[in-house]
Amino acid sequence: MPDRAAARPPRDGAWETLASAMADLRALQGAVCLLQWDQETYMPPRGAEARGEQLAAIQAALHERLTSPRVAEALDRAEQDASDPDRAAMIRALRFDHERAARVPPDLVRALAQAQAEGVDAWKDARAQNAFQVFAPRLERLVALRREQADALMPVLERSSRRQVSPAVRAQGQADEPAPERARGTGGAGFIAPPARSPPGQANEPGPERATGGPGGAAPPSKIEAYDALLDGYEPGMRVARLAPLLEHLVGWLVPVVEKLERAPRPDASFLEGTFPAEAQWRFTLELLAILGFDPGAGRQDRSVHPFSLGLDPSDVRLTTRIFEDQPLSAIFSTLHEGGHGLYEQGLAAADRRSVLGAAPSMGLHESQSRLWENLVGRSLPFWRACLPRLARELPRLAGVPVDSFHRAANRVERSRVRVDADEVTYNLHIALRFELELALLRGELRVRELPDAWSARSEALLGLRPETDADGVLQDIHWAQGDLGYFPTYTLGNLYAATLYAAAEREIAGLGEAIAQGDLAPLRRWLTEKVYRVGRRKDAEEIVRDATGEGLTDRDFERYLKTKYGALYGVAL
């Protein structure tokens, strides 16, 4: 290598160009995050139009920096000899971001931004009128443009049959329910869902063949398709050929579990009825963040209509929650969920803050941390042994409630039509439904106008419920209106990674349950920080999980977790 290096211009120049570009990109991304955060928290109502322009201007500057010929040229030079592993990882990640940004023609970027804005407007109108046809033409346009974008991105996927190290450059934020006003990146947003080629099943008998309409088997394992190119923007390296069989298997054992739990008696939750003062709930959510170990010197919580989290920087992480006085569990689990995202962001290595490595490698892995802290920790018995007395100090009406009863009430399982109301058992069925349909749309196997019927049929098959209206069916989520085709599966990937990581933490951390029952979450947080958060984009999501646990992407730990926990809670053999 040294001889070759001597023949080239000095690499230091290339490296300095890349380092300076990365620092600029991170700083501009941080600014985008702040503008988005403010938009959902403090911005006065009439500020929306100007905010859109401010975001567009910064994103244009970001795009310009990322796609500049100087960066391309420096990448070419630096790639020739990146023996330092960190530099190699940076170059790989920056190359990925650069290629995804540079491959999409500017006209298409603009058309997508326009179609997304119009999509959200039409979606709002359609919901208000409860009429899918109001939204359908806009969705058709979005599907067509996203397919066009996917075509442009194909060469990136073919090049990177090697491992990828991260989602396209965009704000580091995690919105549980992206708000309508939320700024949309111009980068890739793509989803992977199994084919809906075979007619959706109607019967209620369990079994993978019925439940998913046969996804996965239809996708040739090694052929890259349009959906892959979109998915790659959220979950780098993930492919339909991998995801579809996994979801098929998951649905296969999940549907009968839900059916058995549905027949068992409901846990009592009457003590959660009534009114619980907002201020007391708010104080408790701040206490929860302190228990989690969220650093208030490097972040804050505010209120918003839709809870979300945004990492401007490891030293400045913004969370939001919302409070309903008649649903005391809502703010609690919303805070734990966003708090999990927040721990990830605060746990990124400070030394990576000016580098492309200082970010999570995928949306799914990020989501694994919200799910882990919300569900695996936050809906566990030891956690409430530590926290229920503190909650009862803020909400004295809960003072007499036994911890077992509270734990059962926090883990009620119930089929619902609406994804955001779903418990952790039924949740992934909502995702499977969306994955199937959006994959079929992108493959041209399903037309937009057929979507409501297909939704109804598949909802019945997976969840045993048909929507009563478009608003609680195909119009319930904002994702497609924003052009976010390919995003939904990352929610399920998050659930699966969370279970695998937590199972390993239980094996590796002696006395974890006892520590949690004492309110001591530091051992778990330290383990996750070391194994996951600090790694940043040095590895892809699955590699991080495998190195931490010995297991790659699998539904085995999730299956064991759900069956053990809910079997015991409901007294049912699962």
Added chain:
Amino acid sequence: MPDRAAARPPRDGAWETLASAMADLRALQGAVCLLQWDQETYMPPRGAEARGEQLAAIQAALHERLTSPRVAEALDRAEQDASDPDRAAMIRALRFDHERAARVPPDLVRALAQAQAEGVDAWKDARAQNAFQVFAPRLERLVALRREQADALMPVLERSSRRQVSPAVRAQGQADEPAPERARGTGGAGFIAPPARSPPGQANEPGPERATGGPGGAAPPSKIEAYDALLDGYEPGMRVARLAPLLEHLVGWLVPVVEKLERAPRPDASFLEGTFPAEAQWRFTLELLAILGFDPGAGRQDRSVHPFSLGLDPSDVRLTTRIFEDQPLSAIFSTLHEGGHGLYEQGLAAADRRSVLGAAPSMGLHESQSRLWENLVGRSLPFWRACLPRLARELPRLAGVPVDSFHRAANRVERSRVRVDADEVTYNLHIALRFELELALLRGELRVRELPDAWSARSEALLGLRPETDADGVLQDIHWAQGDLGYFPTYTLGNLYAATLYAAAEREIAGLGEAIAQGDLAPLRRWLTEKVYRVGRRKDAEEIVRDATGEGLTDRDFERYLKTKYGALYGVAL
């Protein structure tokens, strides 16, 4: 003209380039404002370093857009035929901003930013140690760099002996006391102060010759100097040759007025002693903003250590205030002051929001509106006839106070060492002091190490008080530490313009006093909106005031206002 136009390339291309550049500049400026606002309101403590990087990255993008060769070329082409008056004004304003940004070499821009950051750090240390010498080397460096910047900007001033239309591109914000963390623009910041050539006067006898050490007379009226180039960044078109004699005249009649008022009995303010709950004060400040007509749909008020206002856009204006439970007047006048800035920002024409015209033409004119609403309106008897009953509802301890007594207490005059504690009578003496000294520094007539002694001597001459320590003397303001040489005089220009505008409003608006006494401020706000706010940068500050009032820059209205008001309040012939 048509024949010439036909021979040139189509101007539409040039115009589109300029329109798109202006829209980008405005959007990026709005983003800068939000980052600054958040920095002083909600940013977690450890976020400061990343915030600095975010601001620098956006400001670099702003600078790049503004100085791009495409913009320069489009300006050249568009200037050849700008028959539409609005387009002509836009081209003039954009040319001004472009020239000021493009003339300063990038290395100097970086050196200034660095020196400003180090200046603020050293200033903080020096204050903590009460030792000017800790700060002196940094200030020397800042003065040298600012002089170098002024040299680079000279050609712009020479070119624009014609009228100028606005301060250099920077955030639209107005900070009363720029906070240490406040982002610093890389544009010009310059001050005009009379020469300290003749030894500072010691005696106490009134008269212009003594009081100012003879400013103005020394500056050849038509010669441009370094200070002018800095001043031009805050108050376009203003020159030392114009400002120095004006301040000399002002000081000449002001010093004897202060002396007479100092000898009169103090108004009673004992009813303002004690504790006034913060929440009640806060509610009243919001009520005040409503009375002013500040639109809460297009802005908001928050709390910060140093009150300030920032206009992201006419539809999104951020104000802050601060509350002291033992000083109930503090929040009231801080809110009225920032509210005045806010009315200006909200009153800019919505149609100008993507244009360089949608901004105030100078810092002085902006300040005129904070002073007008805070002092001319907010410290008047009619205003408190309307508002004291409302205040007493929030602060019941004030329920029995007669409005005359409250009015007198709100207009106490007292010499103080610290500018921010000064009343409206003594305030401009603090400005004259700073103007003299910073002008002498830039002219090389005063060395930085001589500054504390010169401050002491001139403070004694102007205010009859010497500082007891550096901290309440030469180290009291952050401005110089930020490199803001040339800013201070805009405060006095604001006071003068405010008086002239208000005198005209009283002449033109029938029953103005009666309306105010009814709490109806709409007639005044409408008049100012039409005459001042909506004009934006179409005219320079003095032209706007002259067109509105028939008077240009003068201290005559201010003199009449102060002498009439305080003569009556104190029962003294002034």
